[in-house]
Amino acid sequence: MTTLVLIEAEGAAIKKASLSAVAAARAFGAVDVLLIGAHGAQEAARIEGVTRVLHADSTPHLAESIAALIADRASDYDHIVSAATAYGKNVLPRVAGLLDVQPITEVVEIIDANTFVRPIYAGSALSTVRSRDAIKVLTVRNANFDAASLSDAAPAPVEAISAAVEVPDAEYVGIELTHSDRPELESARVVISGGRGLKDAANFKLLEPVADKLGAAIGASRAAVDAGFAPNEMQVGQTGKIVAPELYIAVGLSGAIQHLAGMKDSRVIVAVNMDPEAPIFSVADYGLVGDLFEVLPQLKAELGA
Amino acid sequence: MKIVVPVKRVVDYNIKPRVKADNSGVDTQGVKMSMNPFDEIAVEEAVRLREKGAASEIVVVTIGVAEAQPVLRTAMAMGADRGILVQTDADLEPLAVAKLLKVIIDRENPGLVVMGKQAIDDDMNATGQILAARLNWPQGTFASSVAVEDGRITVVREADGGLETVRLALPAVVTTDLRLNEPRYATMPNIMKAKKKPLETIAADTLGVDIAPRLEVVSVVEPPVRQAGIKVSSVAELVGKLRDEAKVI
Ligand SMILES: Cc1cc2nc3c(=O)[nH]c(=O)nc-3n(C[C@H](O)[C@H](O)[C@H](O)COP(=O)(O)OP(=O)(O)OC[C@H]3O[C@@H](n4cnc5c(N)ncnc54)[C@H](O)[C@@H]3O)c2cc1C
Ligand SMILES: Nc1ncnc2c1ncn2[C@@H]1O[C@H](COP(=O)(O)O)[C@@H](O)[C@H]1O
Numbered sequence: 001m002t003t004l005v006l007i008e009a010e011g012a013a014i015k016k017a018s019l020s021a022v023a024a025a026r027a028f029g030a031v032d033v034l035l036i037g038a039h040g041a042q043e044a045a046r047i048e049g050v051t052r053v054l055h056a057d058s059t060p061h062l063a064e065s066i067a068a069l070i071a072d073r074a075s076d077y078d079h080i081v082s083a084a085t086a087y088g089k090n091v092l093p094r095v096a097g098l099l100d101v102q103p104i105t106e107v108v109e110i111i112d113a114n115t116f117v118r119p120i121y122a123g124s125a126l127s128t129v130r131s132r133d134a135i136k137v138l139t140v141r142n143a144n145f146d147a148a149s150l151s152d153a154a155p156a157p158v159e160a161i162s163a164a165v166e167v168p169d170a171e172y173v174g175i176e177l178t179h180s181d182r183p184e185l186e187s188a189r190v191v192i193s194g195g196r197g198l199k200d201a202a203n204f205k206l207l208e209p210v211a212d213k214l215g216a217a218i219g220a221s222r223a224a225v226d227a228g229f230a231p232n233e234m235q236v237g238q239t240g241k242i243v244a245p246e247l248y249i250a251v252g253l254s255g256a257i258q259h260l261a262g263m264k265d266s267r268v269i270v271a272v273n274m275d276p277e278a279p280i281f282s283v284a285d286y287g288l289v290g291d292l293f294e295v296l297p298q299l300k301a302e303l304g305a
Numbered sequence: 306m307k308i309v310v311p312v313k314r315v316v317d318y319n320i321k322p323r324v325k326a327d328n329s330g331v332d333t334q335g336v337k338m339s340m341n342p343f344d345e346i347a348v349e350e351a352v353r354l355r356e357k358g359a360a361s362e363i364v365v366v367t368i369g370v371a372e373a374q375p376v377l378r379t380a381m382a383m384g385a386d387r388g389i390l391v392q393t394d395a396d397l398e399p400l401a402v403a404k405l406l407k408v409i410i411d412r413e414n415p416g417l418v419v420m421g422k423q424a425i426d427d428d429m430n431a432t433g434q435i436l437a438a439r440l441n442w443p444q445g446t447f448a449s450s451v452a453v454e455d456g457r458i459t460v461v462r463e464a465d466g467g468l469e470t471v472r473l474a475l476p477a478v479v480t481t482d483l484r485l486n487e488p489r490y491a492t493m494p495n496i497m498k499a500k501k502k503p504l505e506t507i508a509a510d511t512l513g514v515d516i517a518p519r520l521e522v523v524s525v526v527e528p529p530v531r532q533a534g535i536k537v538s539s540v541a542e543l544v545g546k547l548r549d550e551a552k553v554i
Contacts, residue, residue, distance in 0.1 A: 010466075062471065063434065064443055086465045090446050093399070093431035097438025102400040102519035103431050115523065120428055121322045125331055128523040169474035170443035173459070177467040190553070214554060222483065232449065232463050232484055239423060239483060247553040257321065264531055268551045270543065276536075285534035285551065288543050298540040303554070 001029035001113070002051070006070065006082040006091060009040025014047065016187040017083035019149075020142035022047050025081045027110045032077075036066055045155035048148050053158040061087075064167040067094035072165055074099055074135055079113070084139035084242070085186075096137040103137040104129060106242075108144040122238040123261035142186060143244035143265060178231050185234065188217035190247045193236055193263070194229065195221035197252020197273065197292055204229035206296045207251065213303040219243065219263075221253040237262035252292045255280025272296075306416035306453075306475070307362045308351040311406055312344035312380055314373040315426040328524045331426070340376040343421025345383070346481040349488040350451065351419050352384035359453040362386050364413055368405050370394055374504065381499035382491030388502065393509035393516070399427075401516035403435040408512045410440065415476060417458065422447050422480040433480035443473035449484040 003025040007018035018033075025031050032052045035044050041055045054073075059065050070080060070091075080095060082088030084106045096103035108126070109117035115130045116138065185191060192211050198204045204224065211218050220230035222237060236243055238261040248266035253259060255271070255278055263269070264283050271284035272295050281287040288295060316322055317339040322331045340348075354360040365380040367373045368391040377388030391405050410418060423430040437444035445451070445460030449468065452459045453475070462469045463482045491499070509516065537543045547554045 063437075063446070067438060086447060086463065089430050090434065090444075090462075093429075093434035094438045094444065096400070096431070097403060097435035100400070102398045103429075103435070104520065105429050105431055118428075119528070120525070121316070121331060121426055122428065123528060124322045125324050125525050126528050127525045129520040130523050131520055133519050168437075168441055168443040170477075171472040173470035173472055175464060175467055175469040226484070231467075232482075233465065233467060238425070238428065247547070247551075258318070268547070268553050269531075269534075270547070281536075282533045283531045286543055286546055287534065287536045288538075288540070289536060295540055299544070302540050302544045 001078050002076065003028045003031050003079040003081055004070065004073070004077045005031055005033045006066070006080070006088060007033045007035055007044060008083070008085065008087050009035060009037060009043070012039050012043060014040055014043050015083070016147050016184070017085050017142040019047060019147035020145040021081055021083040021140050022049060023148040024110060024140045024145040025079065026148070028079050028113050034070065036061060041158045043150065045158055046150040046152060048151045050156045053156050054161050055158050056161050056163065059163055060172045062170050062172050063090045063094050064170045065163055066091045067098055068165040068167045069161070069163045070095045071098035072163070077135065079136045079138065081138050081140060084141050088139045092137055092139050099135055099137065101133040101135055101137050102131070103139070104131060105139045107138050107140045119261070122258050123264065124257065141242055143242050178233055182211065183215065183217045185217040185219055185236070185241050186243055188245055190214045190216035191219050191243050191245045192216045192249040192251065193219035193221065193253060194224055194251050195253025196223040196227065198224065198229060201229045209300045210296060210303065213300060221259050224253070250280050250284070251296065253280060254278045255283065306360050307364065307413060308354065308360045308417045308419055309410055309413055309415040310344070310347050310351050310363060310365045310380065310385065311418070311420045311432070312348065312365050312367050312376050313341045313421070313424045314338050314367060314369055314376045315341045315424055318342055318425055324525055324527050328526055330522065330525050338372070340379055341421050341424050343423055343481050343483070345488040346483065346485050347419040347421055348380045348383050348385060349486045350481060353486065354453060355384070360417070364389065364415070366391065366406065366409050368393065368397060368402055368509065377504055378499050379491060381502045382496040383489060386502065388504040390504065390506045391509050391512070392506055395509070395516060396518065397516060398518055398520060399429050399432040399435055400519060401514070402432050403439055404514045405509055405512060405516065406436055407439050408514060417475060418478045420478070420480055422482055433478050437478035440478070443477045444480070445471055445473055445477060446480045447482040448479050449482050451479055451485070
């Protein structure tokens with residue numbers, strides 16, 4: 001039983017979400033990883049539990065090309081896995097389509113090689129499904145799996161591969177990265193998120209000094225993103241990013257079910273809201289009813305001590 | 306250019322779904338149903354492309370029970386020209402939906418398919434990618450803006466670290482993200498007009514597609530409820546608790 005895990009690099013480093021996907025896949029047995037792009041192969045070889053690194057350095061970061069490459073080699077594997085990042089969610093269902101398989105997305109728990117748990121209805125229910133497909137294609141939520149560690153003991157062999165398959169005509173134009181010196185939302189130990197209650201983009205910056213003190217990533221509700229307070233990749237929730245940090249601080253957001261879907265597995269939740277009835281308080285370990293415009297400066301001062 | 310827009314009828318996003326007592330699924334009996342919010346965005350985008358002159362006809366397709374017809378009427382009231390109901394009482398997975406859609410698309414021969422990125426009931430986020438694979442078309446998923454020119458479509462996509470741009474040959478499949486547009490409301494006159502637009506019903510079992518489920522649902526349960534904690538009365542108390550009790554800072 002061998003599993004192929006599609007991993008992602010950021011510079012020379014492998015993304016933490018991918019390390020979690022590898023750790024999850026080890027439940028099935030041996031793991032090969034597939035890395036697209038020029039960088040990261042050395043670190044990929046150091047991921048604990050990886051047998052082989054397949055490195056396609058000239059394949060573009062396009063779902064059409066990557067899915068074709070994977071489908072071409074799929075007969076060597078009984079599971080094909082990636083993290084449920086935007087990258088993985090773009091590619092893996094396409095692989096499943098090519099293989100005539102029903103993908104299983106956003107897996108939060110692996111029961112056995114065929115049986116998986118995934119949330120439905122924005123996390124209002126947990127569905128356990130058993131796959132009848134010969135090859136299982138899954139994306140896994142990194143928040144639910146520890147990351148595999150890196151080790152220098154015995155680096156896995158790296159095998160260069162390239163695509164020999166025809167793909168539909170698509171062109172990668174580029175990516176406009178939102179630059180941030182803060183930790184990545186999905187792997188940060190602390191996340192502080194703001195909602196519509198912050199009123200405007202200038203006020204949204206009030207979260208920054210507090211985030212600085214805590215080494216936190218900054219997240220946002222959809223309302224805050226829609227209103228232009230924060231860029232879309234900061235959105236936490238059903239249709240944004242799923243986070244489960246040690247500490248999640250929700251400021252001026254009501255706690256709509258679609259938002260809770262993205263953060264309710266955090267270990268400790270703090271809510272700051274002036275409406276004592278706000279639903280966010282029903283999941284908060286520590287709730288503070290008050291005006292965020294008073295609370296945030298105080299919080300910054302209190303943490304500074 | 307013709308645009309096909311697949312739309313799904315789902316439990317309205319304002320409704321808190323309840324798990325059935327026998328843990329076989331979510332109870333949808335007597336629950337308010339609506340068009341999947343991402344599909345409203347897809348319909349809106351198709352209508353805007355037609356308003357810009359990039360499209361000539363919009364066909365909306367839904368696969369499901371007879372009661373799904375109203376979502377087609379809603380889409381037609383927003384501006385779609387005609388509707389197709391592929392009727393079945395079966396619970397369908399994205400793979401089966403994509404296969405049925407492919408039959409319709411092969412027949413309709415559109416230049417573009419615009420659909421939601423995710424149905425808010427199964428939260429699969431898979432049908433568009435599967436469909437693109439089976440059509441052997443390029444895909445622009447999680448679109449936050451699109452532009453059609455010279456037989457290609459430029460799609461700005463919501464990627465992990467920012468906005469990514471791809472340029473795809475047509476025909477292509479595009480899936481919508483929330484920021485693509487804000488769907489219009491159907492006006493009363495347009496709702497009336499939509500009642501007269503053509504709506505074709507096709508029985509799914511006449512299309513020669515294997516739609517048997519690949520996943521067996523073992524159980525559907527409520528997630529463990531998180532207990533609400535305590536209210537603190539000051540920032541100082543909060544920070545104290547986080548330090549000494551929760552030990553997270
Ligand atoms: C298909 C779909 C998908 C969605 N996906 C997501 C998603 O992924 N993520 C997401 O977040 N949402 C999502 N939503 C939207 C969600 O339903 C809510 O509309 C949204 O989360 C509300 O954002 P908010 O809490 O910031 O705003 P509001 O609900 O308006 O809450 C603002 C809060 O701020 C408080 N407040 C105001 N002023 C102050 C002050 N001075 N001090 C303290 N508190 C104050 C108010 O009491 C209120 O509770 C989705 C919706 C749909 C239909
Ligand atoms: N039964 C259906 N009928 C028509 N379109 C569907 C159906 N199911 C899914 N879709 C389309 O596929 C998208 C993604 O759904 P899913 O992959 O289930 O999350 C939806 O937003 C719809 O556009």
